[in-house]
Amino acid sequence: MPLGPLRPSPLVEQATDHLREQITGGTWPVGTRLPSETALAASLGIGRSTVREALRALAGAGLVRARQGAGVFVIASEPEEDWATRLRRAAVTDVYEVRIGIEVEAARLAARRRTGDDIAALGAALAGRRAASDADDAAFVDADIALHAAVVAAAHNPVLSALFTEFVPTLRRGLIDMLELLDLRADDPDHGDHDHASLVDAVARGDGDAASSTLREELERTLARLASV
Template sequence: MPLVTTTRTGLVDQVIAQMRELVASGEWPLGQRIPPEAELVNALSVGRNTVREAVRALSHAGLLEVRQGDGTFVRATSELSGAVSRLCDSELRQVLEVRRALEVESARLAASARTEADIADLEVALRDRDAALAERDRERVVRTDSHFHLRLMEASHNPVLVQLYQGISEAVQSSVATTFDPEVPPERAVSHTELFEAVRDGQPERAAAEAGGFLDELLAEFEPEHP
């Protein structure tokens, strides 16, 4: 999506809206630096103060991160995700707890609401995840594992649950990357086969138990120490 020249009214709001869309669409990818201020000024035909105010607003919302001397980077793809990222940056356990709450319920609902198309998509997502685990490719594991869980959310056919999960997608991916150990042989890695089978076979309680089981194991590893 190319930047377009703004009109004279509501300049800051217009710039914010364009930048937000560039982030949401992926044209400005997560973790990447956005164009420098001078380039944005020229592309938008606005003053530096307008660009700076828009960047400041999106930084406050959590979508952008200004790194002095290094530029401005995409921090999150939505305000909700940005807020979650700020809250959970240093608390992996909190992210895992939120994941458990959402993923257990999505698995339970998916086992009752899934369609044949959902089952087919989940099977492909699971196969991709297992292939990534076999290769011990961290980046691919993060991507495919997150995609499997998102498809599980979508199979619940609860749009609110899906939107909530999408809102914490960056935090979810970060938790997967942090807990993935490439030294663990694929056959000992967490398997989602039984979770998939429970959903496929229409067994809500079994699906919920499978979804919560591996997260409970991870949570046990990060149990806070008490003096």
Template sequence: MVRPVQRNSLIAQVTTMLRHEITSGKWPVGTRIPTEPELTEMTGTGRNTIREAVQALVHAGLLERRQGSGTYVLSDSPVSGALATHLAAAADRDVLELRQALDVTAAALAARRRTPDDITTLRDLLQQRRDLAAQGNHEASVQADIALHRAIVAASHNALYVEFYDSLLPIISTTIHAHADAHPGEAPHYDPEHERLVQAIINGDPDQASREAQQFLTSLIDQLDG
């Protein structure tokens, strides 16, 4: 005798399917997932099932709903996702000070461990950041800025640093956007600071790289206090 599929079981199945799209990397951290109608078509289920499956992943810290924009991948790990959810309520200064502790050490490690591929990535992202800022494309330049700092952490070749930094990315992005909205047209691009930081890493100078990262983030904290 065939038993009908229980609704809760169906939600669990769809939740597992969506979680796999995230953890497999098909939906990378920071990207927007397909829309509700698209997910309905992909899974062959109803909208209510999709809503509850997505909500389960929001509670797990893997997804984040953004009003008027869509649903985005917050993390590909339940552990770092839960951490990201906790950090979402942190004060801007606390986030910057946490970044200061992480970015300074990561910059020094990157200067010691960067590979030719890392150098190419850093140069490309630095140029992309510079070009987008010059074009006045604020949203894209913010994303390029975040990608550059994440690439520096990745060049440290410390997997734990990268995972922890990824858990910070949503709140870092929120902090940058909030500051820009509060000071329209006033936020400096910090192009020289980023160029010196990247060049120190390329030169393999860990002391200079850590100093540049320290000075840059200290200036952000000072600006926040001002």
């Protein structure tokens, strides 16, 4: 694919995509030294600073590497998958196993660190989950995840919160599929209410052992159901 001038839109993104196509399409195989920044800028009709940013993006994707005094070389023909992409491709059961480890510890920390505002947020989230019992499966799952997110937030650990947030899209799809395929809410629209009420109560009381064990049992039951879907 020949190089050519680019349209004046997000130039860095365009340049990155154009150069990536040369690599993934085989025009520049692994081991190839790329043209100089000046040559690339002239071919693409952009400035050298834009080329430089595009090359940084390609390096971040694991496609190229600069060698001091030698230039920029192709080191891979396919970009590395980032964490979010890997999670999207992962089986929901694999993600759920990791979720158990994260949330069980978060529940224990939440019971120790919860504030008055956290307790109020947990109560509101539990009420929201109950209110969603009349809603469709997607809305119910969203309300359920919001309650779990409130527990994680009460742990006041930004790393745990960030990890949980990364898992949410995969978890959401898996839980909706589970509810629809197993029809778990047909006779129990507020499926799992007792477990979640017990969790909120344990966190509010500051009982870390009860909070973590209650959540572990609930999540492990759900994992078993997901594995059967």
